[in-house]
Amino acid sequence: MSDIFGVPIQAFMGQLMLGLVNGCFYAMLSLGLAVIFGMLNIVNFAHGALYMVGAFLAWMLLNLVGVNYWVSLLLVPLAVGALGALIEKTMLRWLHGLDHLYGLLLTFGLALIIEGIFREAYGSSGQPYDLPQVFKGSFDLGFMFLPKYRAWVVIASLVVCLATWFVIEKTKLGAYLRAGTENPNLVKAFGINVPLMVTLTYAFGVGLAGLAGVMAAPIYQVSPLMGSNIIIIVFAVVVIGGMGSILGSIVTGLALGLIEGLTKVFYAEISTTVVFIIMAIVLMFRPAGLFGREK
Amino acid sequence: MNRTWLVFVVLALAGLVAPFVGYPIFLMKVLCFALFASAFNLLIGFTGLLSFGHAMFFGFAAYVSGHAAKVWGLTPEVAILLGTLSAGALGVVSGWLAVRRQGIYFAMVTLALAQMVYFICVQAPFTYAEDGIQSIPRGKLLGVVDLANDRVMYYLVFAVFMAGLLGIYRIIHSPFGQILKSIRENEARALSLGYDVDRYKHLAFVLSASLAGLAGATKSLAFGLATLTDVSWQMSGEVVLMTLLGGMGTILGPALGATIVVTMQNYLSSLGSMVTIIMGVTFVACVLLFRRGIVGEIQFRLGRKA
Numbered sequence: 001m002s003d004i005f006g007v008p009i010q011a012f013m014g015q016l017m018l019g020l021v022n023g024c025f026y027a028m029l030s031l032g033l034a035v036i037f038g039m040l041n042i043v044n045f046a047h048g049a050l051y052m053v054g055a056f057l058a059w060m061l062l063n064l065v066g067v068n069y070w071v072s073l074l075l076v077p078l079a080v081g082a083l084g085a086l087i088e089k090t091m092l093r094w095l096h097g098l099d100h101l102y103g104l105l106l107t108f109g110l111a112l113i114i115e116g117i118f119r120e121a122y123g124s125s126g127q128p129y130d131l132p133q134v135f136k137g138s139f140d141l142g143f144m145f146l147p148k149y150r151a152w153v154v155i156a157s158l159v160v161c162l163a164t165w166f167v168i169e170k171t172k173l174g175a176y177l178r179a180g181t182e183n184p185n186l187v188k189a190f191g192i193n194v195p196l197m198v199t200l201t202y203a204f205g206v207g208l209a210g211l212a213g214v215m216a217a218p219i220y221q222v223s224p225l226m227g228s229n230i231i232i233i234v235f236a237v238v239v240i241g242g243m244g245s246i247l248g249s250i251v252t253g254l255a256l257g258l259i260e261g262l263t264k265v266f267y268a269e270i271s272t273t274v275v276f277i278i279m280a281i282v283l284m285f286r287p288a289g290l291f292g293r294e295k
Numbered sequence: 296m297n298r299t300w301l302v303f304v305v306l307a308l309a310g311l312v313a314p315f316v317g318y319p320i321f322l323m324k325v326l327c328f329a330l331f332a333s334a335f336n337l338l339i340g341f342t343g344l345l346s347f348g349h350a351m352f353f354g355f356a357a358y359v360s361g362h363a364a365k366v367w368g369l370t371p372e373v374a375i376l377l378g379t380l381s382a383g384a385l386g387v388v389s390g391w392l393a394v395r396r397q398g399i400y401f402a403m404v405t406l407a408l409a410q411m412v413y414f415i416c417v418q419a420p421f422t423y424a425e426d427g428i429q430s431i432p433r434g435k436l437l438g439v440v441d442l443a444n445d446r447v448m449y450y451l452v453f454a455v456f457m458a459g460l461l462g463i464y465r466i467i468h469s470p471f472g473q474i475l476k477s478i479r480e481n482e483a484r485a486l487s488l489g490y491d492v493d494r495y496k497h498l499a500f501v502l503s504a505s506l507a508g509l510a511g512a513t514k515s516l517a518f519g520l521a522t523l524t525d526v527s528w529q530m531s532g533e534v535v536l537m538t539l540l541g542g543m544g545t546i547l548g549p550a551l552g553a554t555i556v557v558t559m560q561n562y563l564s565s566l567g568s569m570v571t572i573i574m575g576v577t578f579v580a581c582v583l584l585f586r587r588g589i590v591g592e593i594q595f596r597l598g599r600k601a
Contacts, residue, residue, distance in 0.1 A: 043399045094583055100399045101345045102582050105539065108532060109578025116571030232528060236407040239400060269418065276411035280392055283404065287395035 007265050013144040019261015020254070021150050021219065024157035027253030028212040029234045030241065031161055034249045035168070036205035038181045039198055042092060042103030048231025049114040050206045052224060054080050054213020056118060059129050059222045069132040072214050080210025081203040088202040093195075111228070118224035126221020135218070153215050160211065161250045168246055177201065236279045242292015252290060302547065303461070310453045319445040320518075325557050326456040327514040332537040332549035333463055334506030339535075340544030341467050342499045343479030344394075347402045348409025349507050349534050351389070354526025355412060356382040356508030357515035361428040362421050364516060371434045371442060375455070375512040382508020383501055385412070390500030394493050397482075406528060413526045427522030431515055448517055455513050459506055464546055466502065475499050507534075536574055539581045542588025551590055 029047060036044050057076045061067035067075070087110065095102050135149035168174035180187045180197055188194045220226055234253075241252030256275050263271040270277065282290060313322050331353055338344045360378030363369045369377070393404045416422045423429075433442035442448045466472050477485045478492055486492045515521040524530060533556060541552025556574070563570050581588065587595055 037399075043403065091579065091583060098586075101402065102586070104345070104347075104399060104402055105535065106579055106582040108535070109575045109582065112532070112571050112575030112578060114575075116568045116575060119568040119571065228528070232406055232410045235403040236410075239396070239403050239407060272414040272417075273411050276407050276414075279404070279407055280411075283392045283395050 005266070010144055012265055015261045015265045016258065017144075017146065017150055017261075019258045019264070021153050021257070022260060023254040023257015024154055025212050025216055025230065025253075026234055026237050026257050027161055027250045028157050028208055029230065030237045030249040030253045031164060031246065032205040032208040032212075033234065033238055034243045034246060035164070035208075036202055037243045039177065039201040040088075040092065040103070041100050042095070042107065043100070043235075044202075044205065045104055045107040045231070046087070046110040046114065047107075047206065047209050048227030048229075048234070049111040050080050050084065050227070051209040051213040051216070051230065052118065052227030053083070053114060054210030055129075055217040055220075055222045055226060056122075056213075056224075057210070058214040058217045059127055062129065063127075069214075069218075073211070076214045077207040077211040080213070081207030084206035085199050085203040087206075088199045092202065093198075111231075115224055115228060122224055124223065124225055126223035126226075129217040129222055131218045149218060153219065157212070157215065160208070164208070165246045165250065233275050236275045238289075240275075240279050240282045240289060242289025244289075245291040248289075248291025299464075299546070303464075306460075306547075307457060310457065313453075314446045314449045319449040321557075321561060323445075323449055323452045323517045324514075324561075325554050326452050327510050327517065328534075328537065328553040328557050329550035330456045330459045330513070331507055331510035332534050332541070332553040333460055333546075334503050334510060335534045336538045336543060336545075336549040337463055337466065337506065338499060338503040339538060340549075341472060341479065342475045342496060343482075344496060344500070345402045345535075346393070346405040346500070346503070346531075347528075347535065348389070348405035348407075348412075348531050349503075350526050350528065350530035351409035351412040352382040352385060352504040352507040353511035353514075353530065353534070354416065354521070354523075355385055356511035357521035357525045358416065358422050358428060360512035361431040361515040361521035364434055365428060365431045366421075369434075370438055371436050371451075371516050374434075374516060375509065378512025378515070379505050379509045382511065383505035385508075386501040386504025387497075390497045390504065394496045394500065406531065409526070409531055410528060413523070413528070416523060416526050422521075422523070425523065427520060427524075428515070429520060431519040431521065433516050433519070442516075452513055452517055455509065459509055460546075460550070463506065467546075471495070471498075533574070536578055536581075538588075540577060540588055542591030542594075545588065545590040545594060548588050548590035552588065555589075 029051060033044055033047055036042060054076050057079055058069070058072040061072050061075065062069070091106060091110075092103065095106060131149055135152060138145040138147040139151065168177060176187065176192055176197065180192070180194055184194050216226070237253050237256050238249065240256065241248045243249065256278065259278070260271060260274055263274045331349070335346065335349050338346055356378035359381040360374040363374040363377045364371060389405065389408045392408065393401055396404050417424055421428075433448055435441050436451060440447065442451060467475070474485065474490055474495055478490070478495060482492055511525060514525075537552035537556045538549045539552070540555060541550065542548025559573065560570055563573065585592065
């Protein structure tokens with residue numbers, strides 16, 4: 001019973017766990033993209049870059065100022081969110097009413113600028129982020145060792161995702177948001193400050209990316225390239241899930257992370273492409289995405 | 296109409312004397328990217344489809360023609376043809392998938408498919424991963440004309456560029472091109488008039504992919520190099536920038552945009568990552584202030600239609 005299809009169970013569970021952790025990041029990022037897309041009709045190409053900014057801010061806070069992980073976990077999303085609000089107010093706002101493609105192009109330009117600045121300052125190599133003391137070591141589950149930090153990432157990101165889902169689908173604030181998505185003019189007529197809501201939505205979406213960045217910092221190397229590496233996979237995740245459903249993007253993100261982990265065990269050659277292959281298959285049979293509706 | 300032909304004649308003359316004025320190597324680079332951007336423009340400017348994965352055609356064709364010339368020892372014209380055809384074939388498959396989604400999703404699907412091609416190129420043995428295919432021989436055109444001389448090679452590249460540009464001009468002024476424009480303007484109406492919109496989009500995609508492949512294949516012979524840079528998403532972004540800067544939906548805009556971007560990269564290459572930042576700023580400035588692009592703005596000021 002120590003093998004699964006000829007793979008030692010330790011290695012199997014380890015890869016699966018790593019896949020799940022990746023899936024958590026996919027879920028948090030695609031969730032942010034879906035929220036932003038719903039309200040602003042913009043595909044935020046800068047999402048990956050802002051995730052990278054989140055990781056770098058955490059790294060700088062720790063290594064330059066000595067601010068610990070927990071404070072970063074709170075401060076960095078706020079900072080990235082504030083940056084997002086600034087971007088929305090000074091730039092994205094002007095694209096209102098134009099073809100959606102311009103939003104993609106503008107945020108692509110922003111992604112290049114942000115990535116370029118960090119590459120200029122730190123080169124392309126990664127910076128290590130020291131784990132907080134509490135998370136060192138791992139739990140012995142009998143059949144595998146579960147690193148404490150990975151367990152924390154999975155639980156924390158699931159809580160964040162579900163809380164976001166709850167706020168949007170079950171609270172009054174979420175109802176305003178959803179109404180604003182459907183018909184902004186009507187919501188405006190009811191006396192709700194829609195422009196402010198749009199700014200805050202964007203800030204929240206990218207704040208989520210910043211939070212994911214902080215959580216990712218101790219797992220991956222903090223590098224200027226980490227954002228662009230992940231954002232394209234997240235785009236594929238979004239195409240697979242369809243951006244229409246909040247819960248759908250969470251489930252799709254997690255599932256694809258797991259599948260990626262599994263391919264690493266059984267057929268490593270395609271582990272970098274499996275998400276795209278699945279995307280192609282989904283496009284063949286369900287062009288609108290698994291949870292999507294054509295808009 | 297006559298004025299357009301005048302522009303083409305001036306362009307041809309300028310191209311003929313150019314290698315006696317500038318560096319042929321630099322000019323070849325400009326021309327290859329100008330053709331690449333013009334091919335991309337066929338899709339965004341005249342069909343309204345934003346592909347964010349055109350590097351896959353450019354880069355894949357570069358690999359194929361490089362392999363054909365170096366390993367199989369084929370003559371340059373056959374190598375370029377093979378590269379172009381393989382990009383077209385890639386366009387058939389990826390376009391078939393991508394036209395199933397519209398607008399913003401189309402951009403994401405093409406980006407993701409291009410990334411898949413990138414990863415395949417990272418792993419495939421014939422691309423030599425990080426090194427790329429190096430010192431690809433230019434060979435002898437039709438087995439007769441030796442292309443080793445930069446100026447001779449330049450004229451081949453220039454001929455390919457002019458042929459490509461004229462081909463694009465021909466396509467957009469054909470009945471087929473008019474239907475593409477009608478899809479760009481109002482897809483639902485084109486559909487209701489009985490046009491099989493997806494098929495037209497697919498065909499436009501394949502044509503654009505093949506021409507992008509032609510540019511890539513020519514590039515790999517001219518510079519003897521095919522690398523992962525050519526298939527990367529950054530390259531896809533660059534071609535978008537060239538087209539946006541020059542003017543989407545204009546004939547000469549993308550070529551002008553390519554000239555500017557390549558010149559900029561050439562002179563600023565010592566600045567490293569600053570180039571990326573400058574490109575990003577250009578992107579943002581174009582989208583916010585300058586959506587018609589340079590040629591588009593000039594045409595608008597002159598009050599002429601494209």
